[in-house]
Amino acid sequence: MSRLQTTFQSLQRKNRSALITYIAAGDPDQAVSQDILNGLADAGADIIELGMPFTDPMADGPTIQAATQRALAGGMTMTNTLEMVRNFRVQNNETPIVLMGYFNPVYRYGCEDFIRDARDAGVDGLIIVDLPPEEDAELAVHAKAADIDMIRLVTPVTEDDRLATVIENASGFLYYVSITGVTGTASADTQAVSAHIRHIKTKTDLPIAVGFGIKTPEDAAAFKDAADAIVVGSALVSEIEDHAHGAKPRIYEKVGALRGAL
Amino acid sequence: MSIENIQNSFMNGPDEAGHFGLYGGRYVAETLMPLIMDVEKAYKQARDDDDFWAEFHELARDYIGRPSPLYLAKATTAHLGGAEIWFKRDELNHTGAHKINHCLGQILLARRMGKTRIIAETGAGQHGVATATVCALFKLPCTIFMGATDIERQAPNVFRMKLLGAEVRPVTSGAGTLKDAMNEAMRDWVANVRDTYYLIGTVAGPHPFPMMVRDFQSVIGKETKEQMAERSGALPDHLVACIGGGSNAMGLFHPFLNDADVRMHGVEAGGHGVDTDQHAASLNGGAPGVLHGMRSYFLQDADGQIQEAHSISAGLDYPGIGPEHAWLFDQKRVNYVSVTDDEAMEAFQLLAKLEGILPALEPAHAFAYVMKLAPTLPKTERIVMNLCGRGDKDIFTIAEKLGVHM
Numbered sequence: 001m002s003r004l005q006t007t008f009q010s011l012q013r014k015n016r017s018a019l020i021t022y023i024a025a026g027d028p029d030q031a032v033s034q035d036i037l038n039g040l041a042d043a044g045a046d047i048i049e050l051g052m053p054f055t056d057p058m059a060d061g062p063t064i065q066a067a068t069q070r071a072l073a074g075g076m077t078m079t080n081t082l083e084m085v086r087n088f089r090v091q092n093n094e095t096p097i098v099l100m101g102y103f104n105p106v107y108r109y110g111c112e113d114f115i116r117d118a119r120d121a122g123v124d125g126l127i128i129v130d131l132p133p134e135e136d137a138e139l140a141v142h143a144k145a146a147d148i149d150m151i152r153l154v155t156p157v158t159e160d161d162r163l164a165t166v167i168e169n170a171s172g173f174l175y176y177v178s179i180t181g182v183t184g185t186a187s188a189d190t191q192a193v194s195a196h197i198r199h200i201k202t203k204t205d206l207p208i209a210v211g212f213g214i215k216t217p218e219d220a221a222a223f224k225d226a227a228d229a230i231v232v233g234s235a236l237v238s239e240i241e242d243h244a245h246g247a248k249p250r251i252y253e254k255v256g257a258l259r260g261a262l
Numbered sequence: 263m264s265i266e267n268i269q270n271s272f273m274n275g276p277d278e279a280g281h282f283g284l285y286g287g288r289y290v291a292e293t294l295m296p297l298i299m300d301v302e303k304a305y306k307q308a309r310d311d312d313d314f315w316a317e318f319h320e321l322a323r324d325y326i327g328r329p330s331p332l333y334l335a336k337a338t339t340a341h342l343g344g345a346e347i348w349f350k351r352d353e354l355n356h357t358g359a360h361k362i363n364h365c366l367g368q369i370l371l372a373r374r375m376g377k378t379r380i381i382a383e384t385g386a387g388q389h390g391v392a393t394a395t396v397c398a399l400f401k402l403p404c405t406i407f408m409g410a411t412d413i414e415r416q417a418p419n420v421f422r423m424k425l426l427g428a429e430v431r432p433v434t435s436g437a438g439t440l441k442d443a444m445n446e447a448m449r450d451w452v453a454n455v456r457d458t459y460y461l462i463g464t465v466a467g468p469h470p471f472p473m474m475v476r477d478f479q480s481v482i483g484k485e486t487k488e489q490m491a492e493r494s495g496a497l498p499d500h501l502v503a504c505i506g507g508g509s510n511a512m513g514l515f516h517p518f519l520n521d522a523d524v525r526m527h528g529v530e531a532g533g534h535g536v537d538t539d540q541h542a543a544s545l546n547g548g549a550p551g552v553l554h555g556m557r558s559y560f561l562q563d564a565d566g567q568i569q570e571a572h573s574i575s576a577g578l579d580y581p582g583i584g585p586e587h588a589w590l591f592d593q594k595r596v597n598y599v600s601v602t603d604d605e606a607m608e609a610f611q612l613l614a615k616l617e618g619i620l621p622a623l624e625p626a627h628a629f630a631y632v633m634k635l636a637p638t639l640p641k642t643e644r645i646v647m648n649l650c651g652r653g654d655k656d657i658f659t660i661a662e663k664l665g666v667h668m
């Protein structure tokens with residue numbers, strides 16, 4: 001069983017939603033980022049989403065744009081991102097890591113090579129924001145062979161006919177983008193999103209994570225009945241923006257509070 | 263395969279999923295997929311609807327001023343001493359460039375789709391002005407995303423857009439140029455997906471935009487073909503057009519792609535030289551990649567990070583190119599070359615003196631290549647260059663470059 005499956009099953013037995021935390025790899029530099037990453041699970045993260053920095057993060061709001069640009073300015077590369085996962089795995093072989101980013105750096109690395117190196121590093125899943133099901137075969141074929149999950153996105157504007165396309169070949173979990181917008185901006189319509197998630201659950205057995213616009217323990221708690229996992233990113237990343245090298249305890253404190261709300 | 267079959271394939275693209283060979287496609291966030299598929303459906307219906315085209319052609323004639331003239335530039339021909347030079351005068355269109363062609367087509371589509379708000383990105387400001395113009399005509403609110411750097415170097419067009427009632431939103435991320443404006447427009451679109459139409463300004467972006475913009479711009483090539491047949495009873499021997507995203511070039515080239523004797527030259531912006539890191543030549547200095555909803559050629563480093571383009575011309579200052587050009591480049595159907603900032607400056611000044619025409623800095627790039635090409639050709643051959651925009655907007659940039667204080 002994959003780390004993602006094990007994690008979701010174990011949390012289901014405890015009747016608790018998973019907390020997924022996002023940080024950008026290499027923000028503000030690789031050493032500090034590694035240090036934050038290594039302690040996230042102990043702080044309360046059930047699953048870790050690690051952002052692969054890209055120059056043109058079109059689905060991200062100002063906070064995560066700034067985070068990935070700090071990382072790039074610090075010299076972060078795709079190879080370094082995988083190295084961070086490898087280092088994390090030395091001390092943690094249970095917590096799933098999902099890489100999130102945009103297709104061009106993966107494409108440039110080479111889909112087959114990237115999947116091989118990601119598997120060897122200990123990556124469990126991929127969220128490639130600008131790679132819809134219609135275009136993802138060249139990556140998905142290798143991911144499937146390596147047992148790396150291709151995590152797909154659903155949104156408030158995903159109607160049932162579209163949902164069928166998204167669910168087919170999806171694995172790991174579904175990522176519900178709770179707002180029509182970029183990361184860290186507006187707040188979701190909790191009731192409408194929860195209703196939509198319940199509807200999607202009649203079509204698939206995959207766990208459903210909800211993210212974009214969830215900042216506080218209250219936001220997180222509002223989704224815990226409907227969703228199997230809650231993703232928090234910008235609210236954590238903003239601590240790095242505001243406190244740079246002093247961000248770690250503040251991030252862990254937030255993660256703990258979020259975990260407590262689930 | 264017979265030569266005829268090979269030729270036929272040049273005009274068949276894209277396929278159902280929007281691919282031109284390896285290129286094109288739809289690489290967008292899931293939030294945009296349903297909407298983009300709606301745009302595709304709406305455009306397919308419009309494309310087969312005579313009423314749609316009747317409205318398009320009536321406004322093209324009465325509002326834009328089409329057909330634009332095809333002008334035999336005798337003084338230039340004599341000066342360069344080789345092939346005959348003809349200019350397709352798309353700088354005489356309403357708003358002063360070819361951009362109005364695809365703005366008209368797209369605003370008619372947005373209206374059919376019942377969209378109530380228009381957004382667009384702009385580099386030189388020509389597409390922004392053209393978008394603001396058709397939005398004024400059809401009373402639709404519009405927001406134009408423009409890089410902060412470009413706002414500075416294209417001040418007259420910024421003021422024009424505002425006079426036309428558009429909101430101009432400065433984009434400060436990245437280098438503050440066209441790429442960043444496009445990122446920000448896509449972010450806005452994701453956030454306003456239900457009521458907003460993104461009026462993309464070139465043959466780029468996710469399918470169906472590259473095909474759709476090409477179809478609207480093809481009026482340039484179709485007119486050229488008819489006008490040349492009428493005037494000389496033959497096809498042109500060479501077509502020359504500048505390329506940023508590639509809309510004016512695609513519009514001129516597309517109707518001729520199956521005419522094997524017509525040679526085509528796409529002129530990229532070489533900035534300080536393609537061998538430096540300061541240029542905008544995506545085909546000659548970039549590599550295949552994925553950005554802004556499409557697979558095409560992009561300026562990028564070994565790690566897949568997109569690099570900033572550089573060109574004296576804001577309209578060419580983009581690190582990518584439309585996917586159909588990427589495919590034509592691989593197929594070697596079109597000869598893609600580049601000219602530098604300095605060569606474009608020289609060409610601008612020469613055209614002003616020879617013909618009394620101030621070209622935009624974008625077609626000044628095309629003319630710089632005509633200056634190289636024409637003298638190598640016999641006097642019996644004919645070159646048609648797309649003079650796709652007028653240069654009034656560029657006089658401040660040129661003054662600065664020449665050290666003139668205005």
